[in-house]
Amino acid sequence: MTANNIIELKNIDVTFHNGDQTVKAVQAVDLTIEKGDIYGIIGYSGAGKSTLVRVINLLQTPTNGTVTVNGQQLQQLAPAALRQARQKISMIFQHFNLMKSRTVLGNVEYPLLSQKISQAARQQKALQLLKLVGLADYAQTYPARLSGGQKQRVAIARALASDPEVLISDEATSALDPKTTKSILALLKKLNQDLGLTIVLITHEMQVIKSICHNVAVMDAGQIVERGRVAQVFTAPQAPLTVDFVETSTNVKAAIERITNTIDLAGLAANQELMYFNFIGNATKEGIISQYSQQYQLDVNILFANIDQIDGENVGYMIAIITGDLAAFNPAIAKRVADGVKTKIITTENGLEGLA
Amino acid sequence: MAALIPNVISMKSEFIQATLETLYMTFGSAIIAAVLGLALGVWLVVTQPGGILADRVTYSILDKLTNLLRSVPFIILLAVISPLTNFLVGTTVGTTASLVPLIFGIFPFYARQVQNALLDVDHGVVEAAESMGSSPSEIIFRVYLKEGLPDIIRVSIVTVISLIGLTTMAGAIGSGGLGDIAISIGYARFENDITLVATLIILILVFAVQIIGDWLAKKVEHN
Numbered sequence: 001m002t003a004n005n006i007i008e009l010k011n012i013d014v015t016f017h018n019g020d021q022t023v024k025a026v027q028a029v030d031l032t033i034e035k036g037d038i039y040g041i042i043g044y045s046g047a048g049k050s051t052l053v054r055v056i057n058l059l060q061t062p063t064n065g066t067v068t069v070n071g072q073q074l075q076q077l078a079p080a081a082l083r084q085a086r087q088k089i090s091m092i093f094q095h096f097n098l099m100k101s102r103t104v105l106g107n108v109e110y111p112l113l114s115q116k117i118s119q120a121a122r123q124q125k126a127l128q129l130l131k132l133v134g135l136a137d138y139a140q141t142y143p144a145r146l147s148g149g150q151k152q153r154v155a156i157a158r159a160l161a162s163d164p165e166v167l168i169s170d171e172a173t174s175a176l177d178p179k180t181t182k183s184i185l186a187l188l189k190k191l192n193q194d195l196g197l198t199i200v201l202i203t204h205e206m207q208v209i210k211s212i213c214h215n216v217a218v219m220d221a222g223q224i225v226e227r228g229r230v231a232q233v234f235t236a237p238q239a240p241l242t243v244d245f246v247e248t249s250t251n252v253k254a255a256i257e258r259i260t261n262t263i264d265l266a267g268l269a270a271n272q273e274l275m276y277f278n279f280i281g282n283a284t285k286e287g288i289i290s291q292y293s294q295q296y297q298l299d300v301n302i303l304f305a306n307i308d309q310i311d312g313e314n315v316g317y318m319i320a321i322i323t324g325d326l327a328a329f330n331p332a333i334a335k336r337v338a339d340g341v342k343t344k345i346i347t348t349e350n351g352l353e354g355l356a
Numbered sequence: 357m358a359a360l361i362p363n364v365i366s367m368k369s370e371f372i373q374a375t376l377e378t379l380y381m382t383f384g385s386a387i388i389a390a391v392l393g394l395a396l397g398v399w400l401v402v403t404q405p406g407g408i409l410a411d412r413v414t415y416s417i418l419d420k421l422t423n424l425l426r427s428v429p430f431i432i433l434l435a436v437i438s439p440l441t442n443f444l445v446g447t448t449v450g451t452t453a454s455l456v457p458l459i460f461g462i463f464p465f466y467a468r469q470v471q472n473a474l475l476d477v478d479h480g481v482v483e484a485a486e487s488m489g490s491s492p493s494e495i496i497f498r499v500y501l502k503e504g505l506p507d508i509i510r511v512s513i514v515t516v517i518s519l520i521g522l523t524t525m526a527g528a529i530g531s532g533g534l535g536d537i538a539i540s541i542g543y544a545r546f547e548n549d550i551t552l553v554a555t556l557i558i559l560i561l562v563f564a565v566q567i568i569g570d571w572l573a574k575k576v577e578h579n
């Protein structure tokens with residue numbers, strides 16, 4: 001193992017038995033995460049994301065495979081040593097999981113209760129962490145009085161109390177509104193930069209991955225179907241599920257649905273075609289249109305266009321009706337592909353499928 | 357007053373004595389039953405499937421044992437348990453001897469109530485504690501019992517009230533107490549005012565327990 005890899009999951013299977021039913025929640029997953037990374041895991045509900053990350057701290061014992069964190073193979077540890085190791089792998093949750101019988105300060109102090117430090121030192125550390133998350137004024141409040149965003153900040157402060165190497169976030173922003181989500185993500189990013197904290201972040205929203213992750217794995221039915229740098233995975237998605245996430249997050253999917261519902265595709269003139277364009281980097285909407293209209297004497301009527309920034313790179317999506325000499329289409333399309341522009345003619349048969 | 361409750365007036369000291377006996381039986385057995393019931397309730401929760409010390413065999417044995425003990429009618433338990441009472445207390449009659457059947461009559465009931473109260477503790481919080489490296493005993497004391505405290509207080513009230521009811525039956529083994537006065541004097545001698553006043557005192561005890569318990573539960577709850 002490379003010294004730089006803080007998490008190494010090898011060939012992980014997790015199989016559940018519910019009566020006579022068998023659920024393969026995770027199947028043959030290898031996952032390597034580098035120290036200091038912000039690693040996203042995206043997938044729909046039931047894909048096995050939570051099960052997979054619960055394997056990282058052995059809250060879920062895998063049916064198969066090995067779990068190595070920080071150079072320790074966790075399955076070989078005695079219970080006490082495993083608990084020690086868990087203190088370095090903190091977790092935050094969708095529903096915060098704060099203790100309602102303890103004050104905000106009491107919650108943040110909790111992980112320190114089993115450490116041999118004085119009460120004063122414990123309180124001081126907890127207060128310092130509350131300051132870090134901007135909630136020092138709420139130390140004596142009970143969690144029931146806090147908003148969702150504040151609760152998650154307390155949970156983050158609590159997660160930091162044991163000076164973790166890894167922070168696992170299981171849908172930590174899924175119960176929050178967009179603005180609060182943004183501020184929590186900004187806090188996580190800051191912790192990553194300031195403390196060098198490795199973050200593993202589960203979500204079903206691509207926006208979350210795009211805003212803070214460096215690497216991403218796409219999970220479907222217990223398996224990782226695609227993984228890599230966020231920019232690469234989301235600008236050139238390969239797996240159908242990844243395409244689906246990209247098109248959903250950029251509203252392309254909704255647009256195609258709306259357009260195919262309002263326009264009678266079969267009723268388009270013989271010299272018309274409904275087309276979907278996806279372009280990356282230097283190619284622009286205007287460039288495509290002017291080239292089409294000048295070089296091929298085509299008329300481009302834009303029905304939908306959206307530009308997205310992924311890791312600093314512009315990615316454009318456009319749906320348009322093209323009118324003109326059909327014989328000019330083929331060379332035109334071939335030319336655009338060479339430029340890093342992908343096109344597809346939308347017909348009644350393929351209308352709702354992606355560009356993969 | 358004397359006209360309304362003629363027999364009670366002449367038996368004032370017996371009533372005071374009986375009330376003290378009822379309090380002694382109730383709280384004497386409650387303290388021991390609380391320890392046993394809490395222990396059994398916690399044991400049930402941690403060993404049940406999905407619990408922090410899940411153990412199918414242990415759970416199944418404890419579960420059946422609890423049901424078995426709960427299904428013995430108290431009046432029969434009084435008799436059945438007398439050899440054990442004799443062994444522990446040295447006699448099978450009297451107020452102190454009644455503590456043994458009272459404890460065994462109530463603690464399985466209390467254990468079930470505690471189990472249900474602890475099952476209401478958010479599983480996510482337990483999982484969070486596990487993820488923070490808490491040991492099973494830390495989770496029991498710092499999470500289950502602390503988070504579940506308001507509910508534990510509530511089920512304790514219900515249990516103490518049931519226990520007051522049981523003490524009135526212990527009169528059958530000469531325990532004394534308010535139930536004994538109501539039956540062996542009020543009922544047996546057709547002195548209805550005795551029965552009535554004994555009932556009233558019991559009701560006052562029940563209400564007092566309820567009010568103090570509710571107040572305590574509110575005090576420790578932070579919803």
Ligand SMILES: Nc1ncnc2c1ncn2[C@@H]1O[C@H](COP(=O)(O)OP(=O)(O)OP(=O)(O)O)[C@@H](O)[C@H]1O
Binds near residue numbers: 052
């Ligand atoms: N303890 C369990 N016992 C039995 N089946 C389970 C258990 N935990 C998870 N599963 C099953 O494993 C599969 C994956 O669940 P998991 O919670 O990992 O999905 P997820 O990707 O986190 O979904 P979500 O986005 O809804 O949280 C599901 O089919 C689920 O029903």
Ligand SMILES: [Mg+2]
Binds near residue numbers: 049050051170171
């Ligand atoms: Mg999940």
